[in-house]
Structures are given as C-alpha cells and as structure tokens.
Amino acid sequence: MYPILPVQKRYAWGSHTRLQAMFGLPEGPGVDADGVRSDTLAEMWFSGHAQSASTILLPDGAQRSLTQAIRSDPMGMVGAEDSQTFGPVLPYLFKIISARIPLSLQVHPLDFEARAGYNRENAAGLSIGDPERSFKDTLAKNEMVVALEPFTASVGFAPISTQLQILRVVDHPVAQRMADALLARSFHRSVTPEGFERADAMMPVSALAWPDSRRRVFRAFHTAITAPPVDPDELTPALLDADRRISSRKAHDAMANALQAAQAFPGDPAVLALLMLNAVCLEEGESVYIPTGTPHAYIHGAAAEIMTNSDNVLRAGMTPKHKDLANFLRSLDCQPASPIDPSSSMIATLAMHNMVTYRPHISEYMLVYGRVEPGSAAWPLMGRIAHRYGDLVQRFGPRRLLVPQGGPRILVCTEGSVCARCQKQEMTLNHGQALFIRSDDGPVDVLRAEPGSTALDGLPAVGYGSFLLASTPR
Template sequence: MIPIRPVPKRYAWGSCDRLQSLVPAMRGVLGPLAELWYGGHPQSPSTVDIRGVEAPLDDMIRDDPDRMLGVVASHRWGPMLPYLLKVIAVRTPLSLQVHPLDFEARAGFHRENAAGVPLDARERSFRDVHGKSEMVVALDDFRASIGFAPIAMQIAALRLVDHDRACLMVWMLEGKADASPAADDAREADSRMPDAAVSWSAPARSVFRAFWVAVASDRDAGKSTDWLALLTAARERLDRRLTAGRMRDGAACSAGVAASPSFMDDVVRLMFDNAVDAARSFPDDPTVLALLMMNPVRLRPGEGAFITPGTPHAYIRGVGAEIMTNSDNVLRAGLTVKYRDVPNALRNLRPMPEPVRRPECFAGVDGVVYRPGLDEFALKLGHVSGAYADAPLDAHAFHETAGIVPPPECASRPRMLVCLSGELRCSGGTGTVVLRQGDAVFVPAADGSIVITARRNGGNAKTGGAYLLASTGL
C-alpha cells in the first residue's frame, strides 16, 4: 500500500470550499478547486511516496507493471493504469461536451500530432489515444443533463422559448425542416453528420439537426440575445401552466375524477432548471438551448450514472466521485470559456434519445459496488461503523439492487483507496495503514486482499468513516 497525493485541478466552475474541506492538504488552495485526480494519466499523474521518495504513479507502474497492475491487467492494457478516479465539486455548470469513440480518439490524436499541436495547447482536443467512458456517483445531491430526452419532451420544452432559434430546432425535431424556411439549415446540418449517419433512424437524424442548430448554426450571428431572460420567462410561463393544472387536478380529485398526467411538464420543468442555471453563467451562449433537449438528472447521494462515448452531457451542480477510462479527451460544444471543438463533438455525437444509463449496483453491509459493464473500472462507495460514521450513503444507493449481493472479489486488481471521512484501518499482506479524511493509497495487485475496518483509539473506542475504492473491472 503506497501513499498517493492527488493532482488538483483549478477550473473556474469548481467549488471554493468543498474539496478544500475534504482534503486537509488542499485547505491552502484559494479560489475554485474543481477536481482531484487519482491516477496515472501521462499529462497529470498522481504522486506516490515510496519510503520517503516521491515519484509519478505512471513511472512506478511502467517500472513493474505485473506487480502493480497484475498479470491480467498489464497484458490487457500494457504498463498503464486503465482507469482514472476523480473527486469533483461543481459550483457552476461546466461545459456541454461529448467524449470520443476509441477509433476517433486514435485518429484525432495522431492528426493533431501531425499538425504540430502541442499536447498542452489550449486548442488541443485529443490528448491521448483512448476513447472515454465515465461513471459518476453522487456524494451529495448532484444535478446534470445527460443524453437526449424523448423527442416529445424536447419539443414541449423548446416551444416555450420565444426565439427563432428555438423555433428552428422544433422544426428540425418535427421533421418539417425540409419543407420550411429552415431547408437550408437542414442541408447544412446534414453535411456535418458523420459517416455513421447512414444507419441512423429518422428521429436520430432530426435530433442531430436540432442539436446542430443549438451549438453550430450562425443564423442569428451578430445579434445579442439575453438567453437568461428568455429562459427565465419561458420557465415562468411553464410554472403558470403547472399551477393551473394542479388547481384543475385538485378540483377534479375533489369531484372524484382522475387527475390529468403531469409527468412530462414536471420533467420539462427540470430541463428548464438546468438550462436557466447554465444561462446564469453563460447568458450570451445559445447552446443553453441544447439542455432543453437533454435528460435532466437528479442524483441523490449514492446514486450513479454511466456515460458512454458520444453521449452529450453537462454537469450542473454537486459533489461526486467520477471514474473513467484513463483519458483526458473532451470535445466541448458550448457553455465554456475553454476551447470548443464543435466539428469533432458532432462527429462523435450519439443522437439517439434514450434513458440515462445506470451502473449495476451490488449492495453489501459495508457499501455499494458500482459496475458499468466495462473491464477498465469499477467503484465501491463504502463505510465502516464506529463511534464516528458519516458515510455519504443512504437507501437511494440501493435503488436497483435486489437483495444483498456480495461485491466481486478484487484482490488481484490495482486499487485506489480514498478516505472520504473519519478514520479507517486498511490491512493487507504487506502491512497496515491508518487513513484519515483526505488520505489515499494505491494498492498494487501484488498486495493481494485488503480489509478495511474502523480504527481503534485508546481502550475499546472505535472510529469509522466512508471511503472510495476504485479498481479494474476484470
């Protein structure tokens, strides 16, 4: 078990206190702190402490991959940790983005290298050759927009917005653009579709067209629009409709008549909440309209979501644990001051409306294991009981779990253990370490099984706490 120090990422959307309070070593960081990286990404590897000597984690793994990763993992992925664990704190909405597919990441990386774009350049989109899947597990209430909502909901939301761009998006979604004043826009959007579009359904093509209008159309270029005011007014109109509907439902129930369904309006209201929050940070950015096309997600502590390559998403607010394939490839389409790569975002976009994907959950008495169905990573959000136990877990973590299922054995896998609260005692074949809030260790595959328990203080008193345990999924 090797002590490890995370890499802090100071992005403008980060919280000014959440990660600083989680990790004592970060308390001196002033201003926004967005992410803590635990991993071996070549551009931002964590630092390990080997008997007082510090070294990058990726170098240590390359020196002895079979011991660090295990024979199976090192033969499968080579001398690199296949996952990257982050703890993120979102204070204001961050970019609308997609992650690349594997073959697009490889092609894009080599294309930018051939063009002489430095790896650390602002305009660099592909910083490695890996596609990117990720999973987020909420550590407190977490809000996001992920993937495309049913087309009927998209249309219902956009119709409330009094603007030509929103009207154009509705035409695209209704399949009426080819025979409308938007025909030229439809042809332009079609020219931006990737080769894979030949196999798309008509609804998927309509969604792509509408998304293109939100993020790429220059139809109203040069005009200044206060999107915050427009979206706020639209939400107020929706609220008046919801209030009137509830009054009618109340009267109907009193008369013994079944109430009218309001699920769609309630979801549309959540879509507007996310879009309005984004517009507060980016009031001049029309890409806020894209959030009215996307599933609004509310994760309670312990709930998770899985995001595949090509799925558009934007995090709105909250603290979460994020684990992903070991990649820093991000294709931003809007809602950011960073470099936008709309052409590549569109090339990788998956425009099919579908529900938000949830990882498989295996519930045990000491926490929940989340498995997205990939070999690269799995995550446990665990806790140990004692005099102090502040685990960010509640009944919501078990939302799709039938009974108590033993978590998969991960003794021969490379693991990352992060103490979220309290104090823990981690024991294994190579010794025992005590972890306090904010401490972390990398556990090589060769260390074998570990046991995480409450630490004993003087006498019989015990501490307790919560932790993250990341590993490969193999």
C-alpha cells in the same frame, strides 16, 4: 500499499470550499499541477495519465510518479492480467469533483475518432498542451459518476416528444427554430429540409444509416450550438416564463439546468441544448454511466468520477475553452435514451450491509462506495439505494461482495477515518488521504480505524468513516 497524492485541477467551475474541506486544504488561491492559479478547486485526480500523473510516497520517504513506478514494476504494481490486457499503465482515471457552476456541454470521442484525431493533431504540429488541441491521447473515454451529495446533470437525449414539449413553450427564436428542426420530417435521406443544409453537411458518414428521427435531433442540436450569441436579457426571461408554464417534473428539472447554465454563461445559446437532454438528479450513492458520444453537462454537486484512462473532451458550448464543433458532431450519439444507471442491465450494482459496488460492463474499472462504523448499524444510504434499486438489491443481496483481490486499486477516505489492512501491512487514513494498493499486496480489508490511533497525517483517527475504492474488475 503507498500513500498517493492527488493532482489538483483548479478550473473556474470548481468549488470554493467542498474539496478543500474534504482534503484538508486551505481555502483561497492556489496553483495546480499545470501552474494555473485560482481560488476554486474543481477536481482531484488519482491518476496514471501521462499528462497529469499522481505522486506516490515510497517507504524510504522518496516520491515517485505513479506512471514511472508502474513502468518499472508492472507485474507487482498492476499485475500480470492487467499488464497483458492494457500494458504497463493504470487503465482508469479516478477523480473526485465538485461543480459550483455548470461545466461545458461536451461529448467524449468514439475510439476510432480519438485515434484519428490524435494522429491528425500530431501531424499538424499541435503540442499536447496547446489550448486548441482536442485529442490528448488515443483512447475513447467512457465514464461513470457516483454522487457524494445531491448532484445534477444533463445526460443523453430525452424522447423527442419531451424535447418538443419543452422547446415549444420557450418564447425565443433559437428555441423555436430547434422545435422546427424536430418537426421537419424528411422521408428521403437525400432531401434536406429547407434551412438545415448546413446541419446536414456536418452530419457524420454514419448518418447515411440513421432513421429520420435521429437526423431531426441532430439538426435541432446543431441549431443550438451554432447559433450566434443571444441577448441574455431576452433568453433568461424566456426560460423563466417557460418554467412557469410547464407542469411535468422532468421538464422543470431540464429547465432548472438550463437556467443555471444561462446564469453562468450569459448569452450562450448552447444552454438551450440542455432542454433536449435528460435531466439527472442524483442523491448520494446514486450513479450514472456515460458512454462515448453521449452529450452531457454536469450542473452542480460533488461526485466520484471514474473513466478509462483518457483526457479527451470535445466541447460545444458553455465554456471559455476551445470548442470543436466539427469533431463534437462527428462523435455525437443522437439516439434518445434514458440515462444508464445501476438499475439497468448495462451496469450491475451489488449492495450489502455497508458497501455498494458499481460495475459497468467494461474491463477497465469498477468502483466501491462504503462506510465503516462501530457496531452493526446499517448505513442510512443503503435505505435510499434499496428504495430506488429495490428489485436489484433484493436479487443480489444480502450477501458478501468480494472486493477485487488483485490489480491496481486506489482507496480514498472521504469522511472520518478508515483502516486498510493487507497481509504485509496496515495503514490508517483520515479524510482526504489515499492509498495506491499494489496488485501483489493481495486481498485488502477496509476496516473501522481504532479511535485515537495515528493516521498517515499524524493526527488521531476517529471510529467511523466513508471510503471509495477504485479498481479493475476481477
């Protein structure tokens, strides 16, 4: 087990206090690994990504890049199974994030689009660090978010009837044009409704097999992200007036997300695209899984985020960064669908006395969120999980859930103190500290730290704590 130091990412949307408090960092301006100076802290990366690798601390006091350490000893660091499947790399990227204002409206590219885009930009001579570059690696990115506090987002397309219900009451020309696009039926794929020729020209080749409903969603979304800047003194009042006139909770949540985005990005018509998406409101311990191609925007809150080892992001609005509409639209999944959460068949959530495990049906990662306390008192979070996912918890619990006993694991203490114990050694972490656990460390128990014992930072531990454990599935 090695102490691991996260890479700080200081983006404009980050928090002034949340991550600073969790990781024991001073508030105020700082410089991240890319040399960006900012008084916000947005993400803490526990990473084996080539462009932003974390540092591990070796027993002799030396520091080493996690990517270098894995390449020099892949069998010991990540294990034979993961080495054979993924190569000498960490197959996931694990982050703690905190959004003070909304993030960009984005999708992650499909796997073949990621490979093609990466090779295309290399051939064009764009450096990896070029701000105009969209594809930083060849991998698709599927990601999962677990809320550490109330967390809001917009994820995937809502039913068309819900989209229309909201857009029709927004008295703004772009919103009305979006509603027109949703209503403009075409019974022949070769026929484009008048005025939407530009949108149809940007549809991917796969659109030849789309049903008409999906093509209408594409045209409406295209209308929002390609519209010229609008007068914020017209857009915000239109959203506020519409919010007063709608009655459904889902519509109010979607409108709240759009209003927050309109305040953060005045005059950007792309905020209207959020009215087409599912509003997601997570409480602590609740989760959402975001496959490639799913449009989404994180709005507010702190969360754990884990994904395939990719930094590919295609943006379409709500950002000062590079927008790549053509590639965004080529990867866009226009199928309306409910957000994928742990109660669905796509992701298995197993709950026990003090630990919840989130495991999507992919081979790169899983995540555990747990708590250790004195005595046998149940973690209050478990009551909320049981209330929301009652049938699932009843089906799988109570029972002992075995944490993966091999493979590369990253343990982060998010509150209080925890103790990590394997056959070879034992280490105590205070909040904000983390360990990289080698595959050959074998089984590791996460236990209550003895009050007063010394943690990695030299400070005394307390007798309770929360933790996150990222790993590959076993």
